[in-house]
Amino acid sequence: MAVSFKTAITIWDVLSNKLLFSLPVPYEQHGKEFIPVEVQFLSNSQYILTKSKQGVIIYDLLSRKIYQSFLCTPILIAAHRTLNLYSFVNKNTGHWDVFLMKIGEIKPVAVWRIDTEITSMVFYTTVTGLEYICAVTKNSEIYSLPLENMIGKDIPQPYTDTKVPEKKAAITLKKIEMDESNNETRVVKIVSESTLDGLEANISDVNNIFNVIVDCLLK
Structure with missing residues (x-):
């Protein structure tokens, strides 16, 4: 288990309830605060994904150092449960960008641009094995962003909970x-x-x- 507290991320053994070690966190760099406000483990790897007010930082649990960092204004982060993929939402002027990233790579695998504020995001797999990122906006629109082709240029039409008029027979x-x-x-x-x-x-x-x-x- 990972717990962020002030200028450190502590790693705990849940079964024994013992502190394993702690990771030093850069409190401030170039006048910007980097204290993590959210921490997620990246599956099948020795990395953890963190979100701060000024960016997304990946830490290496073996070397206990920063592995990668992205200066941005992240709103949400999400880690895939089985693949070495993660995603984060960055707020820009008038739109929100969903970045699909691969561990160890700087260039995004895919980027989706959505005009409405995104309030939640998660990876999910359908019963047929198709992989998607589910992004929900403040207007209750649900975007299913496909991972199959890893392109992301065309954004699917959102599913909304607005009731569709029934056709009368x-x-x-x-x-x-x-x-x-x-x-x-x-x-x-x-x-x-x-x-x-x-x-x-x-x-x-x-x-x-x-x-x-x-x-x-x-x-």
């Missing part, structure tokens, strides 16, 4: 009757272009449908 019932005057059959419409909601509101239509079903069963 139209029902038309017909009954064949015998015209005894000239011994010919004719088709009589019982319900024409009625919707399901209309059927529920119009009891006469419901009775007509019931009568047709009964007539068919008797014949």
Whole structure:
């Protein structure tokens, strides 16, 4: 377990509840504060991902030194649970950039630009094995950013929780009757272009449908 406190990150053994060691944190560099406000372990590696007010810093737990650093204004960070990938959101003027990074590389694997403030972000895997970054905005929009092609130029349309108007099904019932005057059959419409909601509101239509079903069963 990693705990950030003032100018150090302490690493603890959860089972024995003992302090293993501590990492010194640069309190201030070039007049900027770098105290971590969030710490996440990067899976399958000896690195931890930290977020401060002035940037994203990766620490090496073996050498107990800074491994990588990015000067930015990070809003969120997220570490992949199985792959050597991590992501962070950087706030710019009028938009928010989602960076997909690979451990040990300076150049981003992909960058997505979103015009709405992002409030939460997480990696997730679908039941079919597809990898995505899920980014949620303050307007309750959900962006699924695909990791498959690692391009990120085209941002998918967001899923919102806004209720979509339901399509109403139209029902038309017909009954064949015998015209005894000239011994010919004719088709009589019982319900024409009625919707399901209309059927529920119009009891006469419901009775007509019931009568047709009964007539068919008797014949």
